[in-house]
Amino acid sequence: MIKIDERGYYGEFGGAFIPEMLHPNVEELRQKYLEIMADPTFEKEFRDLLKDYVGRPSPLYFAKRLSAHYGTQIYLKREDLNHTGAHKINNTIGQILMAKRLGKTRIIAETGAGQHGVATATVCALVGLPCIVYMGAIDIDRQAPNVSRMRMMGAEVRPANSGSKTLKDATNEAIRDWINNPEDTHYIIGSVVGPHPYPDMVARFQSVISEEMKWQLKEKTGNENPDAIIACVGGGSNAAGAYYHYLNEPDVRLIAVEAAGMGIDSGESAATSVLGSKGIIHGSRTLLMQTDDGQIVEPYSISAGLDYPGIGPLHAHLIASGRAEAISITDEDALRASYFLSKKEGIIPALETGHAFAALDYIKFKEEEVVVINLSGRGDKDLATFVKHFERF
Amino acid sequence: MNRIQQLFNNKSSEILNIYFTAGYPQLNNTASIILNLEKEGVDLIEIGMPYSDPLADGPTIQDSGTAALKNGMNLPLLFEQITEVRQHTQVPLILMGYFNQVMQYGQEKFIKKCVDAGVDGVILPDLPTFEYEIYNKKMFEEADLNISFLITPQTSEARIRKVDELTRGFIYMVSNASITGTKTGISNKQIEYFERIEKMNLKTPRLIGFGISDNKTFSTACKYANGAIIGSAFIRALNKSENLADTIHSFVKKIKVG
Numbered sequence: 125m126i127k128i129d130e131r132g133y134y135g136e137f138g139g140a141f142i143p144e145m146l147h148p149n150v151e152e153l154r155q156k157y158l159e160i161m162a163d164p165t166f167e168k169e170f171r172d173l174l175k176d177y178v179g180r181p182s183p184l185y186f187a188k189r190l191s192a193h194y195g196t197q198i199y200l201k202r203e204d205l206n207h208t209g210a211h212k213i214n215n216t217i218g219q220i221l222m223a224k225r226l227g228k229t230r231i232i233a234e235t236g237a238g239q240h241g242v243a244t245a246t247v248c249a250l251v252g253l254p255c256i257v258y259m260g261a262i263d264i265d266r267q268a269p270n271v272s273r274m275r276m277m278g279a280e281v282r283p284a285n286s287g288s289k290t291l292k293d294a295t296n297e298a299i300r301d302w303i304n305n306p307e308d309t310h311y312i313i314g315s316v317v318g319p320h321p322y323p324d325m326v327a328r329f330q331s332v333i334s335e336e337m338k339w340q341l342k343e344k345t346g347n348e349n350p351d352a353i354i355a356c357v358g359g360g361s362n363a364a365g366a367y368y369h370y371l372n373e374p375d376v377r378l379i380a381v382e383a384a385g386m387g388i389d390s391g392e393s394a395a396t397s398v399l400g401s402k403g404i405i406h407g408s409r410t411l412l413m414q415t416d417d418g419q420i421v422e423p424y425s426i427s428a429g430l431d432y433p434g435i436g437p438l439h440a441h442l443i444a445s446g447r448a449e450a451i452s453i454t455d456e457d458a459l460r461a462s463y464f465l466s467k468k469e470g471i472i473p474a475l476e477t478g479h480a481f482a483a484l485d486y487i488k489f490k491e492e493e494v495v496v497i498n499l500s501g502r503g504d505k506d507l508a509t510f511v512k513h514f515e516r517f
Numbered sequence: 518m519n520r521i522q523q524l525f526n527n528k529s530s531e532i533l534n535i536y537f538t539a540g541y542p543q544l545n546n547t548a549s550i551i552l553n554l555e556k557e558g559v560d561l562i563e564i565g566m567p568y569s570d571p572l573a574d575g576p577t578i579q580d581s582g583t584a585a586l587k588n589g590m591n592l593p594l595l596f597e598q599i600t601e602v603r604q605h606t607q608v609p610l611i612l613m614g615y616f617n618q619v620m621q622y623g624q625e626k627f628i629k630k631c632v633d634a635g636v637d638g639v640i641l642p643d644l645p646t647f648e649y650e651i652y653n654k655k656m657f658e659e660a661d662l663n664i665s666f667l668i669t670p671q672t673s674e675a676r677i678r679k680v681d682e683l684t685r686g687f688i689y690m691v692s693n694a695s696i697t698g699t700k701t702g703i704s705n706k707q708i709e710y711f712e713r714i715e716k717m718n719l720k721t722p723r724l725i726g727f728g729i730s731d732n733k734t735f736s737t738a739c740k741y742a743n744g745a746i747i748g749s750a751f752i753r754a755l756n757k758s759e760n761l762a763d764t765i766h767s768f769v770k771k772i773k774v775g
Binding site: 131139140141142143144145147148286292296299303304305306307401402403404405406407414416417418419420 | 568569570572573575576579580583586591592615616617618619620621622642643644645647648666667668669671672673676691694695696699
């Protein structure tokens with residue numbers, strides 16, 4: 125059975141390695157999150173917003189031309205059609221309602237590519253709470269449209285100028301803000317990372333993805349279980365949501381696609397399961413990329429949503445125990461797969477999601493097998509990158 | 518006997534603990550900083566193991582760590598430097614860092630190396646008491662290596678009692694809800710917190726840290742605890758230093774006598 129224990133561990137991964145200054149906030153959340161989520165009025169509010177505001181259920185689409193090309197049955201879970209264009213909103217809707225139940229009046233978040241920042245700014249506008257988003261100074265420059273979206277919805281975007289000035293540093297800055305504001309603030313973490321109970325709470329909010337997949341597959345194929353689920357993994361929240369209700373169905377292959385960047389051995393990569401080792405990042409014991417001296421390494425990927433030096437403890441456990449298979453996809457393959465999907469199916473995926481599609485070139489499925497790809501986000505935000513390679517694909 | 522216990526046996530008030538980041542401003546300043554601090558009458562010295570992602574620290578200490586890493590500081594080198602300086606001083610030495618550094622070095626090896634090099638205690642702010650009790654306590658106690666846990670104004674009484682039970686050496690009282698180096702001065706609300714802790718009659722000595730930067734804040738802290746810890750203010754002084762001995766002399770003097 126794959127299940128989190130009461131101390132927040134999946135096998136040997138997880139826990140809450142946090143300074144005492146964070147303890148009261150994290151402990152309050154740990155004690156209350158399950159009870160709040162189980163409250164029928166919370167559940168109803170969450171479900172209603174997912175339906176009427178986010179636009180769920182997201183369609184499960186049989187990709188006919190892609191299936192014919194690869195000689196297997198490929199279904200796409202269309203998280204790109206959610207409000208704000210990615211799966212991230214499932215979690216921010218859940219957490220903003222959680223913050224309200226906890227009586228918090230100020231929201232902070234970190235963001236890399238800006239997708240989680242936009243999803244957080246969105247829900248803060250929705251409920252009328254002030255929102256501060258920490259973003260690496262370098263990412264603010266390279267993801268300008270998302271910065272404008274956040275600002276338009278009233279969020280304050282604060283640059284993280286420490287360390288490497290990217291996602292991990294934005295996360296550090298958000299944690300420091302939380303330390304400095306211990307009473308009124310809730311920190312909406314965007315992935316299945318961080319101290320317990322965040323990985324579990326975020327996975328539960330995202331689990332609506334696989335919950336819908338079950339009945340949608342049953343309707344379309346007669347069987348609620350596919351043969352395989354493919355999802356890209358940075359921190360791992362879309363993958364956690366897509367796997368969640370299949371974790372204990374061993375016949376369903378779970379395939380985690382990481383970013384190889386310029387290549388595993390290039391020194392410019394974010395393939396944590398290959399290049400990482402056990403350690404602690406952002407309060408969680410998991411797999412992360414680090415030096416022999418335990419210094420956290422700055423990862424690289426063309427996709428800002430995948431260049432995180434760790435993975436969530438659930439994924440570390442799934443990969444270490446053999447329940448999930450990890451595969452790494454280079455920038456080049458992700459670009460090619462993104463163009464291919466655009467031309468074959470008329471869907472421009474986020475670059476992150478492009479990595480998941482590239483896995484089809486490396487894993488051969490049988491003709492009758494049913495494969496679900498979690499189409500975690502749409503590609504508008506990556507147009508500038510795509511356009512640079514227009515002549516080549 | 519552990520040098521920290523020895524210190525608290527002989528002295529119970531106005532204890533001055535100064536923090537610096539190993540490898541900063543220069544890679545090989547460790548010995549010189551320690552010996553000068555001791556010469557100026559500093560009671561305890563906390564050596565920061567520079568870390569890429571120091572969650573509990575503010576920009577001053579993080580920047581010094583980034584510079585130290587760039588200078589080439591790492592744990593094996595730091596242990597060599599401490600082993601060498603221990604030949605010349607008996608001042609209690611404490612290592613401060615993050616638990617990932619200990620994990621990667623290897624916990625058993627780390628503890629043994631601390632003892633061999635003459636380190637008396639450690640502060641690992643992201644190691645929870647809960648994990649420590651199950652996985653680490655036995656090894657620390659067998660090696661007679663001290664460990665300090667943190668308490669804050671938000672820490673519950675039950676947890677403070679637990680920290681009092683587990684801490685060996687001194688309790689690190691975080692003066693305010695903050696990261697290091699951000700707030701200066703001490704408010705009435707903080708005084709209430711200091712008094713509340715004083716009334717708990719804890720068995721372990723207490724040092725107050727975070728926001729202590731001059732004679733005024735040091736003296737106030739000393740009224741309510743056995744002493745205080747200064748970090749960021751000292752790093753800022755080192756940052757501008759042209760001569761370590763002079764800088765340390767005037768810095769410590771300013772803290773002790775104003």
